Amino acid sequence: MGALLEKIKIPHDRFEMRLSGSGGQGMILAAVIMGEAIGIGGKKNVVQSQSYGPEARGGASKSDVVVSPNEIFYPKAMRLDLLLAMTQESLDSYYPDLKEDGVLIVDDVLVTDFPTDKYYGLPFTRLAREEAGHVMVANVIALAAIAELTGIVDREALTNAVLNRAPRGTADKNKKAIEIGFREAARLKEKKG
Amino acid sequence: MATAVKQRSDVILDYIRPRKKFPSVWCAGCGNGIVMSALIRAIEKAGYSKDGIAMLSGIGCSSRMPIYFDVSALHTTHGRALGFATGVKFARPELKVIVITGDGDALAIGGNHFIHACRRNIDITAILLNNYIYGMTGGQGSPTTPSEAFSTTTPYGNVEKHFEPCDLAAAAGATFVGRTTVYHAPQMEKLLGDAMAHRGFSLVEVVSNCHTYFGRLNRQGDAVSMINHFKEQSVPVAKSRKMSPEELEGKIVTGKLHEVDKTEFCDEYQRVVDAVQGRN
Amino acid sequence: MPDKKRVLMQGNHACVAGAIYAGMRFYAGYPITPSTEVAEGCARRLPEIGGRFIQMEDEIGSIAAVIGASVAGLKSMTATSGPGYSLMVENIGYAYMTETPCVIINVQRGGPSTGLPTKVSQSDTMQARWGTHGDYTAIAVAPSSVAETVTETIRAFNLSERFRTPVTLLLDEVIGHMREIITLPEPGECEVVERVKPTCPPEQFIPFEMTESLVNPMPAYGEGYRNVITGLTHDTMGFTTNKPVEIAPKLDKLRNKIMRHVDEITRLRTEFIDDAEILFISYGSVARAAFQAAKIAREAGAKVGAIQLQSIWPFPDKELMELCARCRKVIVGELNMGQVAIEVERVLPRDTEVHTLLRYDGEILTPMQLLEKLDEVL
């Protein structure tokens, strides 16, 4: 390794998150909603990209959101600041990309094997089914939890973005999901101190 | 009689591109010229304005025709004229769009575009000059070359089967299909007129003589004897209905073979545009 | 409400937005990954504005219909990817020869053949230049962001109309599929070039006259000019010719009408190039990695800059020569085996070291890889 590589630093003006799970869990839509919440509501620069093709049809699915107050040069994630893993498979695949002090958020019902004890665990899928009324909104609960845990976007901007993308007739379930996500994440934060 | 002839040639001259240098690329006696004059008369009779016509073609002897016509002419690539014509018609539905094509152009390299233009029922009149051979490139076999016939690429006789363009077009969804030969000039004029008046995809197959290649390689003599042969082979469609398949063997059935009424592509699209724009 | 205009948009949809802004009203195409969203966007948007969308039977028919619609007077385009572009090239040549404006979007994926439908590549860069047979001069532009995709699509149409020639917009899978927050231009904000139509009476019209500008007015079918258009080599009247004295001038015209205006066509973006001793040269998605790498390297004290080729063909010989005059080394990064690197080597003086970092495994070059290369050649 030459002299230059020893001196370089990972850019500090970017926040990189990856939303991962299995195909059908709505990770791509979640990333688009997060991107819109931050980029339109929050007025920051956003790039959203995803794994595409056969990979996106079942199996591990991932979608990245890069956020910065400055122009975003490299559009893909370099070192994740946040990883949301909705399944064991996605956690195993992407945990190595999370930086040392990065935030790990998992569905702690679907994930059983943890590579670290520094994580936030919430039963997103169960909460969606049992409290919000549909498993479909597990991704929205997760988005709300991310917002609460990181402060990357405020509740109003997130709510607007979710409702803007929500299929007709699902607004109430989605509002409920947002409420659950913020509430549960706040509780978790408190518990962890 | 003499005056009638004079008037006819005036009509022809009226539709010929004024600044194009003649003679044409066609061999003397080629059936292409007969089709061209019948088409001019049919257009003149229908009263279509020259400015309102777009005439397209692919590549081949027959496909040179639009270049000599005093209309907007698009001499395109081999086999693709119907693709180009779809663009012209769809972009400007008010134009009368005519496509001149050969048997190789329409059915070999252009076969895919041919069946899909039929299927869409887009308002285009395709005139397929079927001379059973590739004229332009010097007499190779085509998808309509009869079994056992000779061409430069079937020197021992054609081992392949041939397409019937009219059957193919009707099966693919064309809503007007007719056949004639270069012998039957008045019938051709009428058929072309009806085809152009029809709203939807119309095909007129004109059996034509390439005496230079097909005639020579298959010992069918010069242009005149080939054209006479078409006369002898032909059976009007009404009569053919009373004939057995054996009797129809080797015959050319002429006249309007198929006509149905179906919605036309550009009209249907316009309906969608109107609905989307809330005009309905 | 200025906020209204901020949208999170995908690169492929940005093509649609840019094209419609530029006045595109006709789309013909055949679905192929990773370009399909362009077709889907057009299918939805065009009827809303009275435009026309058609899914053709294949890419050959698609580009044929696009050219047909253009001679009928509509600004038209198609979008495809490698295999589809390969099918289109004969008719793209027809558009060069007949001087028919149209825009072809190639969202590049890996090849040859069916290759890598969902993976990024830049391996059709040379195809955009030399895809069809014969001698001609090609224009190709290559945006590297969603915002640039909007503006470069508009520019592609403008160049196409301005020079009466097909223009290829080279995207790659990364740019085509990623979403970015952009602000769409307001009407009037970007220049839109309209086709120049003849004003003389039809009998005086010489469709391919050798004028000063070499670019002739173009009537639409149905407007009374009744001109003939052929892909055979033709004289100024549009009639086929075999005369040497007419053939060479026609080919010169196809070249010179563009090459005399390279400055107008060329567009480059530069970052951190003042006092740079080493420059990255790249385009499309790789340019994003190169800017990032240059930024990181600068922060670490290295005198490194980056040049993005926003237009690739005609190749920006003069500009590159000037920009690289004071640097000793360049690193060309691209997602192929060195298609632009060859051009850079041709253009730069012998004593400038041209290094390459080439990737053709379906993945994008990362800033880290560029930095490692930089470290190696420093």
Ligand SMILES: Cc1ncc(C[n+]2csc(CCOP(=O)(O)OP(=O)(O)O)c2C)c(N)n1
């Ligand atoms: C892509 C391509 N392949 C081959 C040719 C050569 N070619 C020119 S005309 C022709 C055949 C024409 O035959 P047909 O359509 O029957 O028309 P005809 O000349 O008999 O009127 C061929 C193969 C070409 N021009 N383009």
Ligand code: SF4
């Ligand atoms: S070669 Fe045949 S088809 Fe061509 S012009 Fe001569 S006779 Fe006609």
